Amino acid sequence: MPRIVKAPEERRAEIIETAHRLFREIGYAKCSVDRIIREMGVAKGTFYYYFKSKPDILEAIVDHTLDGIVEMARSVADDPSLPAMAKMAALLSNSHMGDDTSLEVAEMLHDPENRELHELTNIQTVLRLSPILAQIVEQGIGEGVFQVKRPLETIQFLFTGAQFLTDGGIFAFSPSEIRARREVTQTIIEQALGAEPGSFQFMNPIRAVG
Amino acid sequence: MPRIVKAPEERRAEIIETAHRLFREIGYAKCSVDRIIREMGVAKGTFYYYFKSKPDILEAIVDHTLDGIVEMARSVADDPSLPAMAKMAALLSNSHMGDDTSLEVAEMLHDPENRELHELTNIQTVLRLSPILAQIVEQGIGEGVFQVKRPLETIQFLFTGAQFLTDGGIFAFSPSEIRARREVTQTIIEQALGAEPGSFQFMNPIRAVG
C-alpha cells in the first residue's frame, strides 16, 4: 500500500474524527481498532503511533468534543456586556442542554449501542459546564433574576437530570415523551433557580409556534 | 471436583448472588463467566445450565434487584392508612433514593468499571419506581401537601437527577460533595413538588444530628 505521509496534527485529527463517527455509529465496545484503520486506509501501527490504547482515544474524543463546547460557553459567560438571562438563553436555547451537542439526530438513531461514549460525554459535560453556568447564575443573583443558595450544586443536579433524562441515549422515550419531559424540566429549573415562571421559555421554542 | 447437587432454586440464587457481587466489584464486562464459576467452585456447564448467556444473567440480576424494591414500594404506596408525606418518608428516608439500594459503600469503590450493571439498574429504578411515587404525589395533591402539574414527568426528572448524580457509580464525588448535593436535591424536590420547605428533611437525617 502506498505510504501517505501527513502532518501529525492532521493525522491525529483524522483518526479522532473517524473513531468518533464509528463509536457513535456502532458503539465503542463493538468498534474494533481494526475497523477504524480499515475505514481510514491506514495501518495498525499508525493508530498506535498516535494513541497508546483504545481507551486513550475515547478520552481524546470526549476531551476534544468538550473543549469546543467549553470554549464557547466560556466566551459567552465572560462577556461583560450580557445580562445573565441572555447568557442562559444563549447557552441553553438550542441544542446545548438535554442534547448531545455534537450529535446530529440522524446519527443518534444508532444510539443504544453507545453507552461508553455517551455516558462519558454526559458526565464531562455536567462536570465541565456546571461551573460556567454557576458563574452565570451568580451574576444573575446579583442582577436579581435568580435566587438560589448553592448555585453549583443546584446546577449540577439540574444538569444531570436534563442530560440523562432527555439525552436519548439512556432512556428510550418517544419524541412526545421527550417533549413532555422538557417542559417539566423548564419548570423545575425555574423553581430551583428562583427565576420568574416562563423566563426559561427559550428552552422549549416549539411551544412558541402555537 | 466433587459433584455437589443442590436444589435448582438454591443453585440459581447462588449464581445470581455471586455474579452480582463480582459485577459490582470488578464490573460486568471485566468479569468473565470463568471468574464467576471459579469463585463458586462449580463447572462452566453449571452456569450455562441455569443461564443461557452472560447478558442473560445481567438481566436476571437487575430484575431480581428491582423486583424486591418495587414490591416494597408498592406495599407502601398502597397502604390506605398512611398520608402521602409519610409514604414519601418511608420510601426516600434511608437508602432508597440517590443510592443504589443494594450496594454497600465499600463495594462501590471499584465502581467506575461498572457501567452496564449500574446504568441498567438506574434506568430500571427510574422507570419502575416513578409511577409508584407519582401515585403517592397524586395522593399528596389531594391532601393538599403537594402542588404540581405533571407528577410522573416531574418525578422522573427528579429521580434521574438524584439517581445519576449521587449514585456514586457515575460521578466520582467525595462524601462531603455527595452530602452537599443531597441537601440541594432536597430543596429542589420540595420546590418542584410544591411542598413545604423542610418537609423532605428526612432525606438528609445527618443534618438532624448537628
Added chain:
Amino acid sequence: MPRIVKAPEERRAEIIETAHRLFREIGYAKCSVDRIIREMGVAKGTFYYYFKSKPDILEAIVDHTLDGIVEMARSVADDPSLPAMAKMAALLSNSHMGDDTSLEVAEMLHDPENRELHELTNIQTVLRLSPILAQIVEQGIGEGVFQVKRPLETIQFLFTGAQFLTDGGIFAFSPSEIRARREVTQTIIEQALGAEPGSFQFMNPIRAVG
C-alpha cells in the same frame, strides 16, 4: 416430571425413531443428545441407559434401517418361483436404488446437513445389498438373461454410482439433471450386466408415460 415406565424394547425403539427423524431433519452433528431427549420428554440418563454414546445410536439407526431393507431383499431373492429379471424389477423398480429407501422427499430438503447419516446408510446399503443382488445376477446368468464375469464387484460399482450420484444428499442436482442421470444409469447397468437394451426400463417408469 412424571416418571413414565415403558417396556425396554419400546423405549429403545422410540429413541431410535426420534433420533432418526431428528438426524434427518437437522443432521447428526447438529443434533445434540439434549435435543433428542427434549423432543421425547425423557431424561438424559434414560438416553444413556439405552445407548452408550452418540455414535452408538447412529450405528443403531443405520443397522435398524438396513435390517428392514435387507430382510425384504432377501425374501425376494430367495423366492424360488421368480425369474431373475422379475426379482431385479421388484427390488429396483421403485425407490430401492438411487434413493434412500426410508426418506420421504420432503424430508430430504434438509439434506445437506446430513453427511454422516447419509453416507453411512449409503455405504451399508451398498455393502449389505450387493451380495443379494449378485446372487440374483448369478441366477440370471443361469437363465441366460445376464452375462457378466464378476457379479459382486460389478454390482458394487453400479450400486455405488447410482447411490452416490443420484442420492440427492451428495451432489446438488436439479430434478431434470437427476432424471438424465437415471436414464444413463439404466443404460450403463444393462451394458455392464450384459442384459438386453431396455430390459431395465422399469427403473425409469416416467418415460413410459411418453
Added chain:
Amino acid sequence: MPRIVKAPEERRAEIIETAHRLFREIGYAKCSVDRIIREMGVAKGTFYYYFKSKPDILEAIVDHTLDGIVEMARSVADDPSLPAMAKMAALLSNSHMGDDTSLEVAEMLHDPENRELHELTNIQTVLRLSPILAQIVEQGIGEGVFQVKRPLETIQFLFTGAQFLTDGGIFAFSPSEIRARREVTQTIIEQALGAEPGSFQFMNPIRAVG
C-alpha cells in the same frame, strides 16, 4: 515465542499445507485450529489473519487441490496433437482416477475420520473433471473409438462409481478387494463408452505384470 515474519503468500501456503496434512491424518472435525497452529509454531491470531474461519480453510484446501488437477487435465484435454485414447490414458492411467491424487497410501490409514475433506474433494473432482473428460469423449466419438449417447452424464456416473467405490476414504476394502473392483471398473467403463474391450487396460497396469 519469537516472531518470525514471512511473505504472506508463503505463510498462507504453509498454513494450507499443514492443515491439509492434519485433516488427512486426523480428520477435519477432529482437528482443532489449535492443533494446526501448534504444529506450525505460530499464534492463533496468525491463522485467523489468513483465514476467517475453519470452514474457510477447508474450502481453500479443496480449491487449491482441485485447481492443480483441473489445470493439468485441461492442458491434456486441449492438446490438439493427441488422440482421445491417449488423453484418457494420460489422465486415468496412474493415480488420477479412483484415487485421491494427493494422498499417499500411508496417510490414508487414518482415513475413516475424514468425511468432510474427502467427500468435498470427491464431489468437486467429479463436478470439475467430468466436463473435461466429456470433451475428450466427444473427441473420441469423432475419432470412432467411443460410442455413447450422453457423454457428460455417463462420465459422471462412471466417475462417481470409481471415485467413491475405490477411493479408500469411504469403503474399507482390502488392497486385493480394491484391485478386483478396479478391474471391473475398467470393463464397465469400456462398455459404457462403447470402447474396445481392453482399450482401458492402462487403468490396471499391475495386470500387465502378470
Added chain:
DNA sequence: GATGAATGAGAATTCATTCAT
C-alpha cells in the same frame, strides 16, 4: 429403570497490542 443437575474438556473466534521492516 428413570431423573436431571452437574461436569469439564474443548471449541472457535476476537482483538488490543507489538514489533520487524
Added chain:
DNA sequence: TATGAATGAATTCTCATTCAT
C-alpha cells in the same frame, strides 16, 4: 512516520457424558 504481519491471552459457549438421588 508508517506499515502490516504476528502475537496470544482471554472470552463465550457447547455438549457428550456422569452420577447422586
